[in-house]
Amino acid sequence: xxxxxxxxxxxxxxxxxxxxxxxxxxxxxxxxxxxxxxxxxxxxxxxxxxxxxxxxxxxxxxxxxxxxxxxxxxxxxxxxxxxxxxxxxxxxxxxxxxxxxxxxxxxxxxxxxxxxxxxxxxxxxxxxxxxxxxxxxxxxxxxxxxxxxxxxxxxxxxxx
Numbered sequence: 001x002x003x004x005x006x007x008x009x010x011x012x013x014x015x016x017x018x019x020x021x022x023x024x025x026x027x028x029x030x031x032x033x034x035x036x037x038x039x040x041x042x043x044x045x046x047x048x049x050x051x052x053x054x055x056x057x058x059x060x061x062x063x064x065x066x067x068x069x070x071x072x073x074x075x076x077x078x079x080x081x082x083x084x085x086x087x088x089x090x091x092x093x094x095x096x097x098x099x100x101x102x103x104x105x106x107x108x109x110x111x112x113x114x115x116x117x118x119x120x121x122x123x124x125x126x127x128x129x130x131x132x133x134x135x136x137x138x139x140x141x142x143x144x145x146x147x148x149x150x151x152x153x154x155x156x157x158x159x160x
Contacts, residue, residue, distance in 0.1 A: 002040065002091055002092040002093025002094070003040055003041055003091075003092045003093075004038065004040040004041045004089060004090070004091055004092075005041070005089070005090040005092065006041075006087065006088075006089050006090075006137045006138075006139060007087070007088050007089075007090065008084075008086065008087050008138055008139070009086045009087075013088050013090075013097075014088065014090055014097045015088075015097065016085075016088045016097050016098060016099040017096065017097050018096055018097070018098050018099070019098060019099045019101050020050050020051065020098055020101065021050070021051040021057060021060075021101050021102075021103070022048055022049060022050050022051060022060070022101060022102045022103075023048055023049070023051060023057045023058070023060040023061035023064065023102065023103050023104070023105065024045075024046045024047065024048025024049075024061060024064070024079075024102055024103075024104040024105070024143065025046060025047050025048060025061045025062070025064070025065045025073055025075070025104070025105050025106075025107040026046055026079050026104055026105065026106050026107065026143070026144065026147040027046070027047070027065065027071065027073055027107045027108065027109055028106075028108070028147075029108075029109055029125055031127060031128050031129075032125035032126055032127055032128065033046075033125070033126055033128060033131065033144065033148075034046070034047065034065075034069060034071060034109065034114065034123070034124075034125055034126075035047075035123070035124060035126045035131075035134070036068050036069060036116075036119070036120035036122065036123050037120060037121045037122040037123075038119065038120060038121075039118065039119055039120055039121050040119070041137075042121075042135060043135050043136050043137050043140070044126070044131075044134040044135060044136045044140070045136065045137065045140040046104065046140065046143065046144065047064055047065040047067075047068040047069050047120075048060075048061065048064050048065075048068075048102065048104070049064040049067075049068070049119075057103055058075055058105065061073075061075060061103075061104075061105045061107065062075065062107075065107065066112070067117060067119070068117050068119050068120050068123070069112070069114055069115065069117070069120070069123045070112045070113055070114060070115030070117075070123065071109050071110075071111070071112040071113070071114060071123075072109070072110045072111045072112050073107035073108060073109055073110060074107060074108055074110050075105045075106070075107050076105075076106045076107060076108055077105065077106040077153075078103070078104070078105055078106065078153045079104035079105065079106055079143060079146060079147040079153065079154065080103075080104055080143070080146060080153040080154025080155060081102075081103055081153065081154065081155055081156060082100060082101075082102045082103075082104065082139065082142075082143060082154065082156065083099070083100055083101050083102075083156050084100050084139075084156060085099055085100075087099070087100040087139055088100070100139065102143075104143050104147070104154075106147065128148065131144060
C-alpha cells in the first residue's frame, strides 16, 4: 500500500497533476465525533473520499462513511467547501498529486457500529475534548474546528 502525504503552502511540494472532487462527513453524536485513523498515514480524520462517476457528491459522503466506518448516516447540512490550491495530496502508490477539493457535510448517525476497514486502522466516537491531542493533518483540524465552532458553511477565499 502506498502512503498519503499532505503538503500545505510548501515550496518543495510536488505540482498537482489532478483535481478530483471528494466528500467528507462530520458525524457528531452528543459530545463525540466519528473519526478514523487512516491506514495510509496514521493520521486521524473524518470519513470521506473521492467522488465516483454516476453518483451525487452527497451520496459519496454517505458511501465513504459506511465503507470506512461501518456507520450509516443521514446528511443534515454543509460544513463547507475546501479547495485550497496550496494544499496538495501526494499518493505514492500511483504518484498522483491532487489539489484539495473537498465538500464536507454535517451528518447524524442512523445505524451501525464503528468498524475499521482497509482504509482505517481504528474507528471511534472520539470525545470532542480529546480531538486536539490526536495526530491529524492541519486540513482535517481546520475542517473539524470549523464544524464545531460555526454554523455557516466555510467558503474558501477567492484570492490565493
